[in-house]
Amino acid sequence: MEKGKLLIKDKEVVVPGEVLAQGMSYLPSQGTYRKGNDVIASKLGLARVEGNVVKIIPVSGRYLPKKGDVIIAKVTDINIAGWTVDTNSAYRAMLSMKDATSDFIRRGSDLTRYFDIDDYMVTKIFNVTSQNLVDLTMKGPGLKKLEGGRIMTVSPSKVPRIIGKQGSMVSMIKQATSCNIIVGQNGVVFVKGINPEDEILTVKTIKKIEEESHVAGLTDKIKEFLDKKSKKR
Amino acid sequence: MAYKKRLDGRKFDELRPITAEVGVIPNAIGSAYFKIGKTGAYAAVYGPRDLYPRFLKNPKRGVLRCNYNMMPFSGAGDRVRPGTSRRSKEISLVTNQALLPVVNLDDFPNSVVDVFVELNETDAGSRCAGICAASMALADAGIEMKDLVGAISIGIVDGQVVLDLDYQEEAYKDGHVADVPMAYIPSMDKISLLQCDGRIKKDDLLKGLEMGKKAAKQLIEIQKKALKAKFEVPK
Numbered sequence: 001m002e003k004g005k006l007l008i009k010d011k012e013v014v015v016p017g018e019v020l021a022q023g024m025s026y027l028p029s030q031g032t033y034r035k036g037n038d039v040i041a042s043k044l045g046l047a048r049v050e051g052n053v054v055k056i057i058p059v060s061g062r063y064l065p066k067k068g069d070v071i072i073a074k075v076t077d078i079n080i081a082g083w084t085v086d087t088n089s090a091y092r093a094m095l096s097m098k099d100a101t102s103d104f105i106r107r108g109s110d111l112t113r114y115f116d117i118d119d120y121m122v123t124k125i126f127n128v129t130s131q132n133l134v135d136l137t138m139k140g141p142g143l144k145k146l147e148g149g150r151i152m153t154v155s156p157s158k159v160p161r162i163i164g165k166q167g168s169m170v171s172m173i174k175q176a177t178s179c180n181i182i183v184g185q186n187g188v189v190f191v192k193g194i195n196p197e198d199e200i201l202t203v204k205t206i207k208k209i210e211e212e213s214h215v216a217g218l219t220d221k222i223k224e225f226l227d228k229k230s231k232k233r
Numbered sequence: 234m235a236y237k238k239r240l241d242g243r244k245f246d247e248l249r250p251i252t253a254e255v256g257v258i259p260n261a262i263g264s265a266y267f268k269i270g271k272t273g274a275y276a277a278v279y280g281p282r283d284l285y286p287r288f289l290k291n292p293k294r295g296v297l298r299c300n301y302n303m304m305p306f307s308g309a310g311d312r313v314r315p316g317t318s319r320r321s322k323e324i325s326l327v328t329n330q331a332l333l334p335v336v337n338l339d340d341f342p343n344s345v346v347d348v349f350v351e352l353n354e355t356d357a358g359s360r361c362a363g364i365c366a367a368s369m370a371l372a373d374a375g376i377e378m379k380d381l382v383g384a385i386s387i388g389i390v391d392g393q394v395v396l397d398l399d400y401q402e403e404a405y406k407d408g409h410v411a412d413v414p415m416a417y418i419p420s421m422d423k424i425s426l427l428q429c430d431g432r433i434k435k436d437d438l439l440k441g442l443e444m445g446k447k448a449a450k451q452l453i454e455i456q457k458k459a460l461k462a463k464f465e466v467p468k
Contacts, residue, residue, distance in 0.1 A: 013464045015457045016335070016372050017380030017420050033379070040420065042337065042379055044372045044460060059464070061375020062262060062281055064340060090281035090295075090344035131292060131342050157375065214464050 010049045013059075013214070014041045020054050031056030045157075046214065059214060063089040063156035063186040065125055065134045072146070072184035073136065075119045078111050085123070085136060088153060088186040093134035095123065100138050120146040120190065122182055149180070149192030152203055154210045156187035161213040162206055169209065169219060176226040177202045201229055235408055236391035246396045246444050248385070248451065253365075253459035255373050263374025265459070267366035270399055271356035276366035277349045278374035281338065284345035295338030299329040299348040301363055307355045309400065324360045331364050331384060331416040331426035337377040346376060357400040358386045361414050364426065369456045373463070381456050383449030384416035384426060387441035389433050394441045396448055413441060417449035 004023020008014060020032060021039040028034045031043040032054055041047070045056040063071075065087060073093060077084035082096040097105055101114055115121065122143050127135040137143070154162065162183055163170050170181055179193035179202045189206060193199040205226060212218060239245065249270030258264035261277035268274070284290050301324040303313045328350060338346060348370065350363035364384035372378055388398045391408025403412055411431030417424055424442070433441070 013461050015381065015460045016378035017453070018457070031377075035420065040379070042377050044375060058375050060263060060373060090283060090341055092283065132344075 004052075006049060006054075008047050008049075010047070011216075012047050013045070014047045014056065015044055016042055020047055025052055027053045029053045029055035031058060058157050060155060061157055063087070065089055065091055065093070065128050065132060066185070067125055067128050069125045069185040070142070071123060071125065071186040072151070072182065072188035072190055073121055073123050073186070075115045075117050075121070078115075078117065083111070083115050085121075087134060088156075088184075088188050091132045091134055093125070093136050095136040095138065099126070099136065102139070115145060120151060120188075122146060122184065122190070146182075146190050149190055150199055150203070152189050152191065152206065154187050154189060154206060156185070158210045158213045159183060159185055159187055161218065162189070162209050164219065169222065172219070172223060173202055173205050173226065176230055177205070181206075201226075204229075236393040236395075236405075239390075239395065240401050240405075241399060243397075245393060246448070248397050248448055249399065251452070251455055253369065253455050255369055255459050255463045261370070261374075263370045263372070263376070265366045265369035265373060267362050267369065267456075269358060269362050269365075269397070271354055272358050272362045273352065273354045274359065274362040274366040275351045275353065276363065276370035277351075278346060278367075278370045278376070279349075280346040280374075281341040281344040282347070284343060289345070290343045292342050293339075295341035295343075296345045297329055297333055297336055297338065297348065298345050299325050299332065299350065299367065301325045301328055301350045301352075301360065303352045303355055303359065307352050309356070324363070327426055327428065328360060328364055328367060332367060332371065332382055334421065334423060334425050335368075335379045335382055335418055336371060337379065340377070346371070346374075355400075357398055357403045357412075358414070360426075361385050361416070364416050365452055365456065369459060372456075372460055380418050380420040381453045382416050382418055382425065383452035383456070384414065385445050385448045385452060386412055386414040387445045388412045389431065389437055389441075394437050394444065396441075396444050413438065413445075415442065415445045415449075417446050419446075419450055419453065 004025035006021045018041045019038045028039045043056050045058040073085040073087050076086045085093045087093045123136045126137045177198045182190040191202045252268045254266045257266045258277045263278040348367045361384035368382040389411040411433040413429045416426035
C-alpha cells in the first residue's frame with residue numbers, strides 16, 4: 001500500500017474542514033472523518049497523531065454526560081421520586097431517592113432535609129441513555145453534598161489540564177494555597193479554603209490555567225505564578 | 234455595458250477589506266466578529282442546551298436555531314425598528330439552512346444550539362457577513378462541523394458581473410442591478426444558499442457562481458486564520 005502523507009504537525013491547532021492526512025494508511029479517530037482519500041478535521045482543537053491514528057483533542061465545547069464521570073451538580077427541583085439536577089450540560093439529570101441515601105425515607109417526608117434547591121453536590125453519573133437521560137448516584141467514595149466554599153465554572157475541555165497528570169496540577173495548587181479543590185468532569189470546580197484570600201488565589205490560578213491550557217510547559221509556569229503570589233502574602 | 238469601473242475602485246472580482254476575530258463575547262460558548270467593508274456582524278453561539286418550547290424538540294438530533302437581527306442604528310440613516318420583521322425572519326431561516334449541511338448535532342438529541350447574529354453596521358451583504366461570523370462562532374463553540382462555510386454576494390451591475398456588492402452598487406440607478414447572495418461549502422462542493430434579487434442571465438449567473446466559489450474559499454482561509462489566531466502562544 002502506498003504510504004500516506006501527513007499534512008499537520010502533532011499538537012497543531014486545526015479547524016473544521018482542514019485536511020489532516022492523505023492516504024488510506026491514516027485512520028480517522030475522535031473529531032475527524034474520512035472523505036475519499038483524506039482525513040479531515042470536524043472540530044476545532046489540537047491534532048494528535050498516535051502511530052497512524054489521527055485524532056483531535058477539542059479545545060472548547062459543552063459537556064456531554066458520560067457514564068462513570070464524577071461531576072459537580074446543582075439541585076434545580078424536587079419531585080416525587082427524587083431530585084432534578086443541573087449538570088452544566090444540555091441535559092438535566094435525575095437523582096432518585098434510592099441512589100441518594102441509604103436512609104429509609106418515609107413516604108411524603110421532607111426531601112429538603114437531604115438536598116434543598118440550589119444545593120451543590122459531588123455526584124457520579126451511573127447511567128446515560130441514548131437520548132441522554134442521565135441518572136446520578138451519591139453512593140461511592142468522595143460523593144457528598146458541598147457546604148460553604150465557592151463554585152466556579154471552567155470550560156469542560158480544560159478539565160484534564162486543570163487536574164494534570166495523575167492530579168499533579170491540582171495537588172500543586174492545593175499545596176500552595178492550602179485549599180480544598182474538587183474538579184468535576186463537567187467543568188464545575190469547588191474551592192474551599194481557610195480564608196478568602198486563599199480561595200481567591202486558587203480561583204485566579206485556575207482561570208490562568210484555563211486561559212493558557214494550550215501552551216506547552218504550563219506546569220512550570222503555574223508553579224512560578226504560585227510562588228510569586230504566595231511570597232507576596 | 235456602461236459599468237466599466239466600480240464606484241469604489243475595486244476590481245470586479247475583488248472583495249471589500251475584511252477583518253475577522255474569534256472569541257469576542259466571553260459569556261457565549263463560542264463567538265466571532267466578521268467585518269467586510271462597512272458591514273459588520275457579531276455571532277454568538279449558546280448551547281447545546283435544553284430546548285423550549287417542547288414541540289420543537291427533535292429526539293433524533295439537536296436543532297440549530299439561528300437568529301438574525303439588525304441593530305437599530307446599523308442602517309444608513311433611518312432607524313431600523315427593533316424586533317423581528319418579515320425580512321429578518323427570512324434571513325434567519327436562510328442562515329440556518331446555509332449552515333445546516335455542515336453541523337452535526339447527532340450527539341445532542343432534544344437539545345438546541347442557538348446562534349445569534351447581530352449586525353452593528355450594514356452596507357449590503359449582511360446575510361453573507363452573518364453566515365461567515367456564525368460559521369466561525371460555531372467552530373469556536375466546539376460544535377462538530379464537516380467544514381466552514383463561506384458566504385458572499387455576487388451580482389450584475391448594468392450588465393457587468395461583480396463580486397461582493399456594496400450598498401451604492403445595490404442602489405445603482407443608471408442600469409439594472411441583480412444581487413445574488415450565495416454560501417459555498419468547498420469540501421462538499423455544495424452551494425447552501427442561493428437567493429436572487431433582480432434579473433440575471435444564465436451565463437452571467439454561472440460566471441458569477443465561479444467567482445463566488447473562489448471568493449468563498451478565500452473567506453474560509455480568513456476564518457481559519459482568525460480561529461487559529463486565538464490560540465497563538467502569548468509572548
